[in-house]
Amino acid sequence: MTAYCKFETTLEILIGKWKPVILLRLLASGTMRFSELQRSIPDITKKMLSQQLKELEYHDIVHREVYPSIPPKVEYSISEYGQRLTPILQAMNDWGVGHLAHLTELYGEERSAE
Amino acid sequence: MTAYCKFETTLEILIGKWKPVILLRLLASGTMRFSELQRSIPDITKKMLSQQLKELEYHDIVHREVYPSIPPKVEYSISEYGQRLTPILQAMNDWGVGHLAHLTELYGEERSAE
DNA sequence: CTGTATCCGATGGGATACTG
DNA sequence: CAGTATCCCATCGGATACAG
Numbered sequence: 231m232t233a234y235c236k237f238e239t240t241l242e243i244l245i246g247k248w249k250p251v252i253l254l255r256l257l258a259s260g261t262m263r264f265s266e267l268q269r270s271i272p273d274i275t276k277k278m279l280s281q282q283l284k285e286l287e288y289h290d291i292v293h294r295e296v297y298p299s300i301p302p303k304v305e306y307s308i309s310e311y312g313q314r315l316t317p318i319l320q321a322m323n324d325w326g327v328g329h330l331a332h333l334t335e336l337y338g339e340e341r342s343a344e
Numbered sequence: 345m346t347a348y349c350k351f352e353t354t355l356e357i358l359i360g361k362w363k364p365v366i367l368l369r370l371l372a373s374g375t376m377r378f379s380e381l382q383r384s385i386p387d388i389t390k391k392m393l394s395q396q397l398k399e400l401e402y403h404d405i406v407h408r409e410v411y412p413s414i415p416p417k418v419e420y421s422i423s424e425y426g427q428r429l430t431p432i433l434q435a436m437n438d439w440g441v442g443h444l445a446h447l448t449e450l451y452g453e454e455r456s457a458e
Numbered sequence: 459c460t461g462t463a464t465c466c467g468a469t470g471g472g473a474t475a476c477t478g
Numbered sequence: 479c480a481g482t483a484t485c486c487c488a489t490c491g492g493a494t495a496c497a498g
Contacts, residue, residue, distance in 0.1 A: 237433055238364040239440035245359060247491070250352040264460055275492065280461055289443070290450060301459040302498080311446065318435050319351055325432055326353035329403070332425065336404060361471070378480055389472065394481055415479040416478085 240318070243289050248274055248282045253308070253319065256292065261307040291315060354432070357403050362388055362396045367422070367433065370406065375421040405429060 244250070248271065255270050256262060262270070268279055283306060286292035291312035297303040308316075358364070362385065369384050370376060376384070382393055397420060400406035405426035411417040422430075 235368055236440035236444060237437035239443060240436040241358055241364060244355055250355060254349055276461065290446065304460065315439065318439055321432050321435060322354040323351035325429065326350035329353060330350060332404065390481065392471065418480065
């Protein structure tokens with residue numbers, strides 16, 4: 231019974247202003263350094279990037295590889311386990327694309343951005 | 345290009361403390377009155393129920409049917425368009441259930457609720 | 459380079475009272 | 479019955495400075 235009410239769990243893990251774009255970048259590029267991610271997401275601050283990555287890492291969706299060199303080098307990637315999320319992300323993306331069109335139908339072009 | 349980065353859209357529509365449980369109730373029961381929904385979700389306030397329903401209605405996921413009687417009667421249901429979300433909700437639910445088990449594997453029983 | 463700490467304003471959601 | 483209005487607090491996220 232309670233086992234059938236857990237899509238909030240998925241939602242909670244994906245919630246966070248920058249998690250979607252971080253996931254998208256990592257899915258597209260495979261592996262990225264901290265600074266690469268930061269450069270590829272112009273408006274994100276180090277604090278938020280670090281925080282959101284840490285949460286994704288806790289949930290084993292993102293893998294963090296540290297190279298103990300000077301200067302430090304840290305690489306992020308989608309973990310093997312995290313790959314299992316990609317069909318859902320893809321489905322959500324497809325629905326989102328269609329939905330923006332649907333909103334335009336309903337309310338017209340000018341309000342579709344709401 | 346930009347058309348491929350819209351799963352945030354889906355996320356935004358589903359975000360809201362009570363939307364998942366509202367959707368679940370409506371999916372299970374088909375059609376429910378405002379007061380039925382409120383009774384079936386013990387801790388929700390009228391303000392939040394009304395607000396979250398209004399947002400779901402704006403996105404054409406929930407249908408609102410008003411019966412102009414005294415006392416007023418309003419029934420809510422998942423719209424036809426909204427049905428197209430259910431495979432995603434189901435997929436998210438399944439992933440969520442599996443993920444809670446995964447967290448238990450990773451961190452043990454006592455931390456799986458985090 | 460890869461972060462953490464602090465402060466602070468914006469937003470989300472709860473309690474309560476009021477209304478058509 | 480089915481909401482809305484108001485106030486208030488907790489959490490989230492941005493700016494900036496500091497650190498290993």
